[in-house]
Structures are given as structure tokens and as C-alpha cells.
Amino acid sequence: MDEQLEAAVEPVSEVVSEDEARRGERLSKKRMAYSFPTFFALLNAGLVLTAVALVLFKTPNHLAFGGTTGFAILLNAAVPALPVSAYMWILNVVLVLLGLVFLDRKAVLWSAFASFALSGYTSLFEWLFPVTSSITGDLWLDVCFAVLLPAVGSAIVFDIGASTGGTDILAMILRKHTDIEIGKALFAVDVAVVVAAIGLFGARVGLYCVLALIGKTFVVDGFIESIRQRKVCQVICSHPRDVEEFIVKKLGRTATIQFGWGAYSGKRVVILTSVLSRREAMRLRLFVRAQDPGAFITITSSSEIVGRGFRGVN
Numbered sequence: 001m002d003e004q005l006e007a008a009v010e011p012v013s014e015v016v017s018e019d020e021a022r023r024g025e026r027l028s029k030k031r032m033a034y035s036f037p038t039f040f041a042l043l044n045a046g047l048v049l050t051a052v053a054l055v056l057f058k059t060p061n062h063l064a065f066g067g068t069t070g071f072a073i074l075l076n077a078a079v080p081a082l083p084v085s086a087y088m089w090i091l092n093v094v095l096v097l098l099g100l101v102f103l104d105r106k107a108v109l110w111s112a113f114a115s116f117a118l119s120g121y122t123s124l125f126e127w128l129f130p131v132t133s134s135i136t137g138d139l140w141l142d143v144c145f146a147v148l149l150p151a152v153g154s155a156i157v158f159d160i161g162a163s164t165g166g167t168d169i170l171a172m173i174l175r176k177h178t179d180i181e182i183g184k185a186l187f188a189v190d191v192a193v194v195v196a197a198i199g200l201f202g203a204r205v206g207l208y209c210v211l212a213l214i215g216k217t218f219v220v221d222g223f224i225e226s227i228r229q230r231k232v233c234q235v236i237c238s239h240p241r242d243v244e245e246f247i248v249k250k251l252g253r254t255a256t257i258q259f260g261w262g263a264y265s266g267k268r269v270v271i272l273t274s275v276l277s278r279r280e281a282m283r284l285r286l287f288v289r290a291q292d293p294g295a296f297i298t299i300t301s302s303s304e305i306v307g308r309g310f311r312g313v314n
Contacts, residue, residue, distance in 0.1 A: 042160050047114060049153030050164060051121035057146035059084050060131050061139055062205050064197040065213040066190030068092060068115075068166035074193065077200050085123040092119050092166060099169040102177060108169060114157070115165030143208050147215045155223030231281035232302050233274050235288055236260075237295035240270035246287050247272070251280050275302070 054069050062077060064070035072087035092115035099108035134142050157164055167186060174180050194213055198206025235243055240257070247255045255274040262269055276284060281299055288295045 039160050039162070042156050043110075043114065043162050044117065046153035046155075046157035046162075047118045047164060048121055049156075050150045051118055051125050053146050053149035053153075054084065054122055055125040055129055056131055056135055057142045057149070060133050060135070061142050061146070061208075062197065062201045063143060063146045063209055063212060064193050064201075065209040065216065066167075066186075066193050067164075068095070070190070070193035070197070074196050074200060083123075083126055085119060085126050088119040088122055089116075092116060095166060095169045098173060102173045103169075108172070111163050111165045111169050111172070113165070114163055115169070118164060118166070139205075139208060143212050147212050147219055151216060151219035151223055154220050155227055158220075158224055159227045229278070229301055231276050231278055232300045233276055233281050233284055234298045235272045235274075235284070235295060236269050236297075237288055237292040239291050240272055242291055243272055243284075243288055247274050247284065250287075251276065251283065253280065 050069075057063065058069065059073060059076070062073060064073040068088055068091045069084075071091055072084045075087040076082065076084045096108065096112045096115055099112065136142055154164060167189060170189075171186055174185055190213055194206065194209045197209045237243060244255060244257070247253050251274075253274055253276055255272045258271040258273070260269050260271050261267065274284070285297055285299065288297055
């Protein structure tokens with residue numbers, strides 16, 4: 001065991017070659033941020049899901065529960081001369097102009113793109129799917145998908161550090177020029193939309209909007225945590241050097257090495273701690289169990305990892 005302890009404290013640079021070190025550096029940089037094509041594709045995927053939910057589930061059932069989409073549905077109900085997408089274009093143009101006036105242009109660029117792209121996708125899907133009534137015939141089922149699809153889309157967009165535009169621009173303006181708490185202000189806007197929906201569409205639809213507004217918050221948070229979830233792994237075994245090399249060479253990750261004593265045995269042990277993806281954690285567990293069936297492994301989940309090699313550092 002003492003030999004293993006001495007081996008484990010050798011610098012990692014002596015364990016891996018220069019090529020392997022460079023490969024690890026590339027993997028680290030790749031994990032810290034998305035490439036532009038990936039970022040752009042994920043942003044548009046999130047916006048498409050949001051637009052599909054709006055056209056197929058929200059608009060036919062008058063499910064207005066916040067944001068520019070909620071305002072657009074209310075305006076369409078009050079003045080049906082224009083489709084929901086037209087009101088979204090009008091609202092988003094106004095918000096983008098306000099953003100250009102009160103914010104730095106770079107700050108509003110991607111939010112402006114997202115606002116117009118979402119309006120464009122909505123116009124496209126209204127043309128492709130001219131839906132005027134529930135496609136399922138079940139309001140509760142429509143509410144579920146009206147919440148689920150935008151929640152998945154928002155989680156994807158938020159995870160890459162972007163937004164779906166719209167009222168996010170208003171939030172940035174409030175944050176910069178007032179002392180108003182942004183979360184409360186936006187929640188107040190959403191509540192106002194829901195109250196208006198109750199007045200326009202009746203208690204049944206309005207109360208479904210209330211449930212959707214509450215559910216949206218929990219579902220979005222749940223999906224974001226699921227996307228960002230990582231595994232914090234701790235390993236105590238009789239071959240720590242082999243595990244260290246596997247983490248660095250095979251997984252392209254690193255680990256922190258600590259020394260401790262077993263309370264029952266009184267023996268010195270090496271504790272390796274590494275933060276991995278779910279798949280990497282599974283590979284590590286299988287490797288350690290194959291090398292040392294008596295190894296002690298703890299794996300815990302975390303959705304907030306800040307540091308080099310993870311997007312949280314950005």
C-alpha cells in the first residue's frame with residue numbers, strides 16, 4: 001500500500017505523454033463551451049419546440065400563461081383580425097427597439113435574433129399547420145404538452161447561455177436601469193396575463209393557465225438540472241495509480257488525490273475524487289470493480305459544477 005501511495009503522488013505529467021496531455025487540454029476546452037454550429041443548432045432547436053407548442057397546443061386552446069406568446073394569444077382573442085404570429089412580430093419588434101435604445105447592442109444581439117426567429121418559426125408553423133381547435137380533444141393533454149415542449153426548448157436554450165428573447169429583453173432593461181427585482185417583475189407580468197386569460201376565456205381555461213404557469217417553472221428547472229447533471233465520484237481502492245491513469249488517459253479528465261485513514265482498519269488510503277458525466281462515471285465504476293472488487297466507490301449527482309472543463313466557468 002505504501003508503494004501505491006508514493007506512486008499516486010507522482011505528478012500527472014509523468015503519468016501521461018505530451019500527446020495525451022494535449023488531448024486532455026482539447027477535451028477540456030471542448031467541454032467548456034459549444035462550438036458556434038452546435039450553439040446555433042441547439043438555439044434553433046429550442047425555438048422550434050417552443051413554436052410548435054404555441055401553434056399546436058397553446059393557441060387553439062387559448063392557453064396564455066406568460067411571456068410575449070401569452071400577450072400575443074390575448075391580442076389575437078381580442079382582435080382576431082391578425083394571427084398570433086403577427087402579434088408576436090409586433091411585440092418583439094417593439095421590445096428589440098427598446099433594447100437597442102436602453103441596452104448595449106452586443107447585449108441585445110442574440111435576444112433579438114431569438115425573438116425574430118421564434119416569430120418566424122411561429123409564422124411558418126401556422127402556415128404548415130392551420131390548427132383552429134384542439135388536435136387531441138383533451139384540454140388536459142394539450143396543457144401538458146403546452147408546458148412540456150417549451151420547457152424542453154427553454155432548458156436547451158438556457159443551458160447554452162442564450163435566451164428565447166421576448167420578455168428577456170425587458171428583464172435586461174429593468175436590471176440595468178431600475179432596482180426592481182427581475183424575477184418578481186416578470187412573474188407579475190405572467191400573473192397579469194393569466195388574470196386577463198381568466199377574464200377573456202372563462203374560469204376553466206384560466207385556471208388551466210394558472211396550473212400551466214406553476215408547472216412551467218418546475219418543469220424548466222427540472223430539465224435544466226437534468227441536462228447539467230454531473231457525477232462526483234470518490235474511489236478508495238488498492239490500485240489508485242491504475243485508476244488515476246484510467247481517468248486521465250481513457251476518460252480525458254483529471255482527479256484530486258487525497259490521503260486518509262480508515263477509522264476501523266487504521267490503514268492509510270488514497271482517495272481519488274473526479275467529476276464526470278454519467279457515461280464516464282459508469283465506465284469508471286466498471287473499471288474499478290474489475291481491478292479491485294473490494295474497492296469503495298461513492299457516486300453523487302450535482303447540477304452545479306463550476307470550474308475548468310465545465311461550462312459553469314463561463
